[in-house]
Amino acid sequence: MPNASVETIRHSTAHLLAAAAIQLWPKTRLGVGPVVEHGFYYDMDVRDAEGQPVRLAPEDLAQLEGTMRSLIARGDAFRRVEMSMEEAITFFQERGQDFKVELLTDLRTKGTTAVRPEEQRELSEVPDVVSVYWTGDQFVDLCRGPHVDTVRDLGAFALTSIAGAYWRGKDTNPQLQRIYGLAFATPEELAAHQQMLAEAEKRDHKKLGPQLDLFVFSELVGSGLPLWTPKGAMIRTLLESFVWELRKARGYQRVEIPHITKKDLYERSGHWAKYKDDLFKITTREQHEFAMKPMNCPHHTQIYARKLWSYRELPQRYENTTMVYRDEQSGELAGLSRVLSITQDDAHIFCRIAQVKEEIQKIWEIVHTFYGAFGMPLRLRLSLRDPQHPEKYLGNQGYWDQAETMLREVANENAAVYVEGLGEAAFYAPKLDFIAKDSIGREWQVATIQIDMNMPERFDLTCVNESGERERIVMIHAAIMGSIERFLSVLIEHYAGAFPVWLSPVQVAVLPVGERHVESARALVQELSDAGLRVEFVDATETVGKRIRQQQHMKVPYTIVWGDREMASAELPIRLRGQEELLTMARAAFVERIQKEIRDRSI
Ligand SMILES: [Zn+2]
Ligand SMILES: [Zn+2]
Known part of the structure; x- marks a missing residue:
């Protein structure tokens, strides 16, 4: 099946992994093996021929892979067999596959195999026939399909890691071993993905953040609660000021709560x-x-509600960069990507429905200017109602039609390429989601614009219109970075820690060679600081070589070693980040160069 979708390839590769595990450790009991982004996993209770549990080590992945490849060489076909529910239960009982028996029993009695309520899909009828798939005549698995025709039609794969996982995600259930794998249609795609992963690991913000002295976690304060050092706080302030500059020019006002x-x-x-x-x-x-507060919108409605507004005074645009707090499970916390204290660069616009389009256009400009400054291309998703289920959405359908039309018009007028996500809207509003691509090709959902007709209803927000009547208004939610913590995790990895000059906490480091150069080095630091640059004086306590390496390690854009020759010269010898050769420039020209880089926010 050369046209098999990559999902089918991934799913079929999971079967192959289970077949290999059974071949190596015959009493292995299989859990489930779903497809995930870029690959698949399979949960299993691995047991040898005597029924003894086998604890897999990373070396075992190579053995499993080797067995999978030998199965491919055999070229077995995937063969579907249908049987009654009763037959299937006996069939898996005889093979010692207790977990499959449990799934089938649930399917028979509850009509579903889902454990978590949010995953539960009601089946109107319990199927009386189920299908199993044979791979060759050795391995069989409970499955609905579809699969590739034979194992020779699989793409390129690699097993990547082993983790613990409770059966059906419940911590009172037995713990299984989860084996992860990558699978792609072609070896080229697999190699490109593996290369990206290796690059991502080098850039991991959890390592780079502390190395660059940007943030720290304290056991006393707690996990998920990052503490921002002076350098980290500097970057946050610079990002925030950038957003504020763009908003201020478009009539936003600051509020605080x-x-x-x-x-x-x-x-x-x-x-x-x-x-x-x-x-x-x-x-x-x-x-x-x-x-x-887990979000700011309800507080902001109360600022709007402080008086009765005339339509002439609208829109009211409130901006507030502030922390919100969400109680996540500690197991889910990871570096800056998932934290308990989240700083949002939040904004809410209170306006009439007819003003929505113009406001969205303004936010559109802010988002594009902002992400453009980091060289991150944006992709767009229009998240709309599910046309099959209008009853799932709150409020007047006429409002929805208007709001969706306006979002589409803004996208079209800006000649943007977008996808329409039917059913992706929030229950109270359609939205525009912006997805940014980083320097190694990963995509991150960043800014979102939501048109909210629910909150104004709940808080009875109105204005007085031309006829002197109270008119219901609309609220627009528009964060640019979203969470500053998460955005910084993306940004650190996007730049591999080498921030552009305008964002670098230290732009220039000055290193006196010895004691007798200290005084004039300090004078240089003062002169550059007075010109508005962020300059660090690095005292002569270590060798020059060691201090230069430290600056490289900290990814400082410009380093100046200050010795006899420099004191006697009118020009500065400048070491550029990541470059061997020195650049020699007059002081004034150097200062001008950096000032321009800051002004232009050069990448
Ligand atoms: Zn299957
Ligand atoms: Zn909001």
Whole structure:
């Protein structure tokens, strides 16, 4: 089947992995083996011929891979056999595949094999026939298919890692071993992906962040709560100021709010019912219930609601860069990508429905200018209603039609290429999602624009229109970076820590060769600082060679070694980040060069 989809190839490769495991360790009990992004995994309780558990080591992956390749050489076909539910249960019982028996029993009694309520899909009828797939005459698995025709039609694959996983994700169930693999249609695609992974590992922000002294975690403070060092805080401030500059030019105003609120606010907004478990809750000494804010929108509605607005005063555009707090499970926390304290560069626009399009156009410009400054191309998704299920969405269908039309018009007028995500809208509003591509080709969802017709309803937000009547307004949510923590994790990896000059916490390092050069080196530092550059004086406590290596390690863009010759010369010898040769420039020209790089936010 040369035209098999990559999903089918990945899925069929998972069968092959299970077949190899059974061949090597015959009493292995199989869990499930789904397709994931770029590959697949298979959960199994690995047991040898005596039924003894086998703890897999990374070396075993090579052996498994070798066995998979020998199975491919045999060229077995995938063969479908249907049997009744009863037959299938006996069939897997006889083969000692208890987990498959459990799945089938669930399917028979509950009509579903899903464990988590959110995964549960109601089957109107319990199927009375199930299918199994044979690979050759040795290996059989419970499966709906489809597969490639024979194992020779598989693409390129590689097993990557082993992890522990509880059967069906419940920690009271037995722990299985999860074997991960990559699978692609061609060896070239697999190689390109592996190369990208190797590059991503070198750039890992969890390693680079502390190396560059940007942030730190403290056991006393807790995991998921990054602490920002002076250098890290500097970068945050620069990013924030950039966004503010773009917003200020478009009529936004700054607001500020407390980080806690009475629970009443979230009861009114509907968040309490929906997200209660994700909130950090506080009970005051007077037994009042408060919560740390997990988002800013409800607070901002109360700033808008402070007076009755005339339509002439709209839009009101509020910007607020501030932290929100979400109670995530500690196992899910990872570097800056998942944290408990999230800084949002948040903004809310309160306007009439007829003003939405113009406001979106403004946000569009901000998003493109911002991501353009990092050389990150953007892709766009229009997240719309599911036309099959209009009842799932809140509010007036006429509003939805208008809102969706406006989003599409803005995309078209900007000649943007976009995909339409039917059914991807939030239940209260359609949205525009921007997806940025980093320097090694990974994609990240970044900014989002949401047109919200729900919150104004819940908080009864209005303006007085031309006829003197109260008119319901619309609220637009528009974060540019989204979470600054997550954006910084992307940015650190995008640049591999070598930030452009305008973002570098230290732009120039000055290294006096010895004691007698210190005084004039300090004078140079002062002169450059006065010109608005961020300059670090690196005292002569170590050898020059060692200090130069330190600056390279910290990815400082410009380093100046200051000795006898330099003191006597009118020109500066400048060592550029990542380059061997020195650049010699007059002081004034050097200062001008950096000032221009900062001004232009050169990449
Ligand atoms: Zn299958
Ligand atoms: Zn919001």
